[in-house]
Amino acid sequence: MNAPALRTIGLGKSFALRRQQAATRITDGVLQACRSFWQPRDEQFWALRxxxxxxxxGEVVGLIGLNGAGKSTLLKLLSRILHPTTGRMELRGRVGSLLEVGTGFHPELTGRENIFLNGAVLGMSRAEIERKFDAIVDFSEVSAFLDLPVKRYSSGMTVRLAFAVAAHLEPEIMLVDEVLAVGDVRFQKKCLGRLQDLAQTSGRTIVLVSHNPASLSALCDRGLLLEHGQLTYDGSIQDALKRYQNDADALTAEWKGNSGDDDVRLCHAWVRPQDCGGSWDTAASLEIGATIKIQHPIDGLVFGFRLHSEFDAELVYSLFDDAETGVATTIPPGRLTQKWRVPANTLASGQYRIAFEVGVAFQRQIHQQPFGELQFRLDNFSGIGRRYPVRGVRGYESLLRPDWMTERIMEPLDP
Known part of the structure; x- marks a missing residue:
């Protein structure tokens, strides 16, 4: 058997949680210095253990887990951005990483200069980089801005260039965090297609972090599930996704806060079952709602939500947008609550997520899911409205439960 491309043994990473308060007077600083001799050391937080x-x-592995599970920390260790606290790791071959937006790029250098810098870091000669240069620029779609400093790039432009560099400079191991979510949908699909080509034709080893089950299912055969810094599952990607999606801690059906700016603040968002004793039953109708606080008169308010399935299919995009009529209505200051009702027996059993959007027509988008996403799961507890599922080629139940009637008519063949 070949030696593994990547191996970790007892790998762990801890960070010190400093409890010391800022001193406001000289005497406070002296007292804190004295106390430090007998006070216990800073508490250690283990991000990975x-x-x-x-x-x-040649394996393509999906790394899954809730926010804070340790996914990004693991990739930073494998990229040698962080040093492990315990254990060790072995990597064979060049490692290309696409982590946070701008990681590995020098903000003062131009896009052109950063391409050569990243290639040099990977150990490539200038001649090798020049052979790949045109393909990188074409893929990134930033040729018009190539001689501008990267600090002038938008986050989407930076991601496009970073992915193009990582995907074309031929590292044997690619580590990809969820930065692709920054780009537009068209470019995300382009990147996923490139990853598929790399996995199928060149035998690259790829470790991919994503919250998109559809992308992980399409790209990966193996899944790793991290929970609270520990590896709790290593197996098929489908089983890893099921374990992740069934984690009750991942479901948040209500949010309260005060997120926003001087224009609009989102105060409350929720999804609630309205029937069946409040249980999350497919036979219950659902109320989706949100309350925003409008700070001053706004022309052309945009306010709505997107409902996605667990496999990232967009089922509903409901938007209050009076600018579509060509006449922008002025919304006065105050609290605006909007509610939407999903009829019973509309959605099939499964997990769903809701992302809210608030903005002003023809201007920047003020907020998009500032608190993450609402998530909920439906099951057919009561059996009310149960019908044979509509199944696809893989045997999955359809996303919707249409209240239809099937009629079968049998007629004899003509003699």
Whole structure:
């Protein structure tokens, strides 16, 4: 058996949580210095603990977990951005990483200069980089801005260039965090297609972090599930996704806060079952609602939500947008609550997520899911309205439960 492309043994990473308060007077500083001699040391937070895994050359592995589970920390360790607290890791071959937006790019250098810089970091000669240069620029779609400093790029432009560099400079191991979510949908699909080509034709080893089940299912055969810094599952990607999606901690059906700016603030968002005793039953109608606080008169308010399935299919895009009529109505200051009703027996069993959007027509989008996303799961507890599911080629139940009637008519063949 070939040596693994990537191996970790007892890998762990901790960070110090400093409890010391800022001193406001000289005497406070002296007292704190004295106390430090007998006070216990800073508390240690373990972002990762005792992670053992092997990934073979050519494998495409999905890394899954809730926010804070340790996914990004693991990729930073594998990229050698962070040093492990415990354990060790072995990587064979060049490592290309696409982590946070701008990681590995020098903001003062131009896009052109950063391409050569990243290639040099990977150990490539200038001649090798020049052979790939045109393909990188074409893929990134930033040729018009190539000689501008990267600090002038938008986050989407930076991601496009960073992905193009990572995907074309031929590292044997690619580590990709969820930065692709920054780009537009068309470019995301383009990137996923490139990753598929790399996995199928060149045998690259790819570790991919994503919250998009559809992308992970399409690209990966193997899934790793991280929970609270520990590797809790290593197996098929479908089983890993099921375990992740069934985690009750991942479901948040209500949010309260005060997120926004001087124009609009989102105060409350929720999804609630209205029937069946308040249970999350497919036979219950659902109320989706949100309250925003309008700070001053706004012309052309845009306010709505997107409903997605667990496999990232967009089922509903409901938007209050009076600018569509060509006449922008002025909304006065105050609290505006909007509610939407989903009829019973509309959605099939499964997990769903809702992202709210608030903005002003013809201007920047003020907020998009500032608190993450609402998530909920429906099951057919009561059996009310149960019908044979509509199944696709893979045997999955359809996303919707139409209240239809099937009629079968049998007639004899003509003699």
């Amino acid at each position: 005792d992670v053992n895994l092997e990934i073979q050359p």
